[in-house]
Amino acid sequence: MNAEILAVGTELLMGQIANTNAQYISKKLNDIGVNVYYHSVVGDNPIRLKDSLLAALKRSDLVVMTGGLGPTQDDITKETVSEVLGKKLVLHEESLERIKTFFNRINRKMTDNNVKQAYLPEGCIVVENNNGTAPGCIVENNGKIVVMLPGPPPEMIPMLDDTVIPYLREKSEYRIVSKYLRVFGIGESQLEELIMDLIDKQERVTIATYAKDGQVTVRLTAKSKKEDEGLCEILPLQNEIASRLKDALYSTENEELEFVASKMLLDNNITIATAESCTGGLISTRLTDIPGISKVFKRGIISYSNESKIENLGVRPETLERYGAVSSQTAIEMAEGVKKIASTDIGIAVTGIAGPDGGTDEKPVGLIYIALAHNSGTETRELRLTGNRIRIRNMTSLNAFDMIRKYVMKMKG
């Protein structure tokens, strides 16, 4: 089966947003063995949309459309598809009820134009939307499949994952199976050198590496009739690469480093408290992205002032005066302080200069100290990061989670 992704929305053509939906959908379709041959984007214009849809139906078995399902006049996707396929739009009572319920739940008045969203092509499979008002649908017609999903990713993604992909998986003949090995602390070119011999002799299992936001990913991909077969083909190569990457490899399941480290805390029931300065709550935010983390995460102190470091964390004024707020000594006292006041197993603390201002020759922007206090002592890490404020804060957070992960690994032996 080959597919085209057709996005509808003038905001894409104006460059206001990137077409991240096309990327997400492509990935998911590739995973289930559907070849994506084209992406296209067209504005909220009936004639151009009609022409694009006709071209897509001519060259592709499956057309996945995003956007243009909203309540407003320039939302024309369903109307255009119905016209092209010769299907009537009929009121889907259940969807209308869901829309009404949705408005009730969020305490908003449902306006009349929202009724339009409950009209769907006759005979379609309705795709429920639990995060918004516009339902999606799947239309089968003369051996072709047209899928319509709303544009906002928080609505589109669960609808694709929960309904559309399972539906399409049934129709696809083979599977593409990939394993994603996530690595922290080794650069992409260094990693490539480590596994160059494997890359050079790759055959049925392909190897690709890519870097993003301070982390590197190795993708291993196999194509097979069944998912299990593909995974079996990948496994020996995965093990070989894992043995070379050692503890820089933190996930073979494409998980984020923050998630892996937080999960280790949860699984081992190791309680934690945080003391953050330059990251301003970022480490705590990422910890608390994980449902259920309240079992082990007890409290966080964002000590953005010296007073807060002294009053909330027990950092000694002499330490601040002698070594400065951005120093290994202050980080240590912050970590030990928060561990003590929160009575947790570990305390993690960060202090540094995220920029763009506040740097000096002696302590430049990007200078960061992280301290991890645990029951057998306190470890520190000094970073000298480059890049903008966003990158510096992100790399600091990743390093903190890397320290947490390595500590738990060592502790568990």
Place this chain on the structure above:
Amino acid sequence: MNAEILAVGTELLMGQIANTNAQYISKKLNDIGVNVYYHSVVGDNPIRLKDSLLAALKRSDLVVMTGGLGPTQDDITKETVSEVLGKKLVLHEESLERIKTFFNRINRKMTDNNVKQAYLPEGCIVVENNNGTAPGCIVENNGKIVVMLPGPPPEMIPMLDDTVIPYLREKSEYRIVSKYLRVFGIGESQLEELIMDLIDKQERVTIATYAKDGQVTVRLTAKSKKEDEGLCEILPLQNEIASRLKDALYSTENEELEFVASKMLLDNNITIATAESCTGGLISTRLTDIPGISKVFKRGIISYSNESKIENLGVRPETLERYGAVSSQTAIEMAEGVKKIASTDIGIAVTGIAGPDGGTDEKPVGLIYIALAHNSGTETRELRLTGNRIRIRNMTSLNAFDMIRKYVMKMKG
């Protein structure tokens, strides 16, 4: 002039990367009055690329192509364009010299296949690449223009900005100017009803609305000979819409709500401390995204346990026992407590259930209390949010910043 952006690259169709080039180019073309009507993406396949190019040339005056200019065999963009336009590829000596120099500079041996990159369609305008090896080019043919640029954004962007846009600006007769009105607290359909009469009679200034992550944007766009003229045309409509949206309108400069609210604190020198439960540091993280915020942001307490609420914020145990951690009363004591301990002008506090677990019939997932303590009292907001943990935390944060913004507005009269 109307345009199509045609990207060439299998990695886009595999979903490995998003087509951010299309977004960037679209924005730049729109700014100089070139209408972008289509985006398309096709893989490194000569037949499908040829078909896509023919379709693009039929419907567009300008085709901007990205990708497929590299040294390898599956880089086929120039070859395909030359075939379609009936132009020969000829060696461009200057480009060959530049490629040789580039390899020298990065201390790598130039391989033979790199010579291919110096072959360009006869009669083209060469677009120099100072950040990579593949030159780009502009080909004029029978009243159509084809631009070819390399795929990597660090190479493509300066080539577009420095050579292609100035070239096209000369050919374009007018400019497109847009203003983005950002709105919080009114849904997209409610907003549309408020300004329906203006939408219905839109003429030279066009109006579009779109929703994203709990916020709505109204885009006003004008087309004129000069940028100033466009802004003047937009202004009366902008003022009319602003007067209807009242304090739901938080930016006419396309800024984020968090940025606007944080900036207001900074500009008015209003100090703030935060006490977060379910958001786990998200509000503080967003506050501290703003450089220089340490002038007004003093500290944050992430009170993920009852002990922390009592010890760090001074919440009374009786309050927690009687009303529960998720209650308006607890939120109020958290806000007042953090304001007091940090000696700030305002304290903002959040408590709630972000899910997916932890909800009950009485206190379901999505129930959130926000309290804002200031010198004349404490305001609260109760939210009943839907969606997943990410959405609930995001909407909670937006509401907190909305309360901050409205408080500062009221205070400033």
